Structure formats: structure tokens, C-alpha cells
Amino acid sequence: ASARRQRSAWCCYQPGQDEQHFRQLTLIRDLQAAARDSQLWMAYQPKIEASSGKVSQFEALMRWQHPSLGFIPPDEFITLAERSGNIRLLTRWMIDSVCRQLAEWRRAGRIHSVAINLSAEDVIDPQLSEHLLSVLAHYALDVEQLSLEVTESAVMQDPALANRCLSELRQAGLTVAIDDFGTGYSSLAQLKQLPVAALKIDKSFVMSLDTQPDDVVIVRSTIELGHRLGLRVVAEGVETAAIAALLCDFGCDELQGYLIAKPLPGHEVAAWLDQYRADDILPLT
Ligand code: C2E
Ligand code: MG
Ligand code: MG
Ligand code: MG
Secondary structure, three states, X not given: OHHHHHHOOXXXXXXXXXXXXXXXXXXXXXHHHHHHOOXXXXXXXXXXXOOOOOEEEEEEEEEEEEXXXXXXXXXXXXXXXXXXXXXXXXXXXXXXXXXHHHHHXXXXXXXXXXXXXXXXXXXXXXXXXXXXXXHHHHOOOOHHHEEEEEEHHHHHOOHHHHHHHHHHHHHHOOEEEEEEEOOOOOOHHHHHHOOOOEEEEOHHHHOOOOOOHHHXXXXXXXXXXXXXXXXXXXXXXXXXXXXXXXXXXXXXXXXOOOOOOOOEEHHHHHHHHHHOOHHHOOOOO
């Protein structure tokens, strides 16, 4: 659809389109400098166990503060990086940044586990697993401290190659979660082949769980499906206590969302953990 739009752009001019194209070209041009000049940083958002309220893991989310355009949302710049052939560069920067952070936390006596997001290009990169494992080894980290989140659509672009890459990493001890579950066009037959440990229910089904009966059906069925396949089920986008209570009631394993915490800069994680109280979030525990 985007190719069609680009081809016909000359004949159906719309106001704002030039600015949009100019912005995209600027961002693509500046991506490489961003990684070099520390305009990028990683934010960390906790996930908690639904049963105990304990923090299980943090998800690493990339942030870009552009020198003149300001904060650029990852949905925008990750897509541009994917389309312009720059995503592997960003992923390498991200892996190093996350591992450096894990090593720093460990020096401070805190052992955390972090999940990173991978793009379609990453999971078909034959060098990815070797690279990831060598960075982990470089910082003397335990492979169990890192896990992966991959969307259905990323895996489905080349299921065979993705399966090879993820299996290598799984064999080395990293676990894989399917991100944004329910929004892609994946076939369950394909997903079943993958070395997956968890499903992450997309936030679009979670955010109005307390008012949309359809979302209740989707979320409950996904939890049941995941459990029957022996997978853990995580809900993202948990914004209210009412929704958290419903998810606990439905047997969801882990929760993540603004109710618990927004994505935090790495240096704020220790202070957040010190003040975190599960009882404020889960009245049931
Ligand atoms: P994702 O991996 O599905 O991450 C979840 C997104 O939901 C994040 O948006 C997070 O900030 C947001 N979120 C979490 N809790 C809530 C909530 O309670 N309410 C609402 N409204 N939103 C919530 P973010 O950080 O803007 O990232 C967007 C997407 O960009 C990610 O979706 C992921 O697909 C991609 N992304 C981010 N960092 C990376 C990265 O390092 N590498 C790759 N390949 N993709 C990344
Ligand atoms: Mg994710
Ligand atoms: Mg997601
Ligand atoms: Mg997403």
C-alpha cells in the first residue's frame, strides 16, 4: 500500500505530504548519527507476576531525542530504520546498550532480566545469535538475563530463517515471546513450530477490557490457548486496577503497563524498585 502511495504521489498532491516526506528523509539521514552521538537511549518498563506482584523482568524500549525535531516515537523511527536498511545498526547499538546496563546493575548488586524487541530483519540475520552471545559473554552476563520479543509479522516474513535464528538462541538459553499477539496474520501451525515460551497479548485488546465484551472473549481465549500450548501469557497496556484485577481473575501470568510503571530511564530503575509496592496494584495479594 505504501509503495502505491509513493508512486502516485506526483498526481495526487495532498497538503502536508511534502513536509511528511521531508521529515522521513531527515530522520533516515540522521539515524546513523543518532547511534553515534548518544541521541538514543533505552527505557526500561517492568513486568510483574500476576500471582505475587513481584517484578519478573524489564522490557527495553528504544528512545530517540532528535537534536532539532525532538522526541521521535519508536513506532516511527523503527519503521523507517527497517525500510532504509538501518535496523541492524540500531539493534547492535541496542544490544550493547542493554548489556552494558545489565552489567552496571550487577555491579550495584542488582541482577535483573531484560527482554529486547527484535525486528523481522534481525531474526533473519544469520549473524545475530553469534553477535548477541558474544556481547553477553563480553559483559560476563548470564544468558538467562536476556530474552526476546518478536512480533508475529516479523517471524512470518521468513518463518524458516526466523525459526533457525530463534532456535539457536533458544538452545543457548534465551527465551522468546511473541509480541503484539492477536494483531498479525500468523498461522498457529507456523507459531507452533517456533521455540516460543510466552505470548504477549497486544495492548489494543487489554486497554478497554473492562468495557468491551469482545475484548474479554479475545483475552480469555488467548490465555486459555497459551496455557494449553504450555506457554506463559503476558498482558501489555495495563492502565487501571480494574483491568489488572480482571487479568488476574482470567489467569494471566504477567502484567505490564502504565498502572505498574511507564518505561523508565535505566538510572531510575533502582529508585522505582525501592518504592514499588505490589499491594498498591494488586488488591488480591
Ligand atoms: P512493543 O514492543 O509492543 O512495546 C509496547 C509499547 O506499548 C511501548 O511503546 C510501551 O511504551 C507502550 N506501553 C506500555 N504500557 C502501556 C500502557 O499501559 N498504555 C499505553 N498506551 N502504552 C503502553 P513504545 O515504547 O512507543 O514502543 C513502540 C514499539 O516500538 C514497540 O512495541 C516495539 O515494537 C518497537 N520498539 C521499541 N523499542 C524497540 C527496539 O529496541 N527494537 C525494535 N526492533 N523495536 C522496538
Ligand atoms: Mg515488546
Ligand atoms: Mg507489544
Ligand atoms: Mg507493538
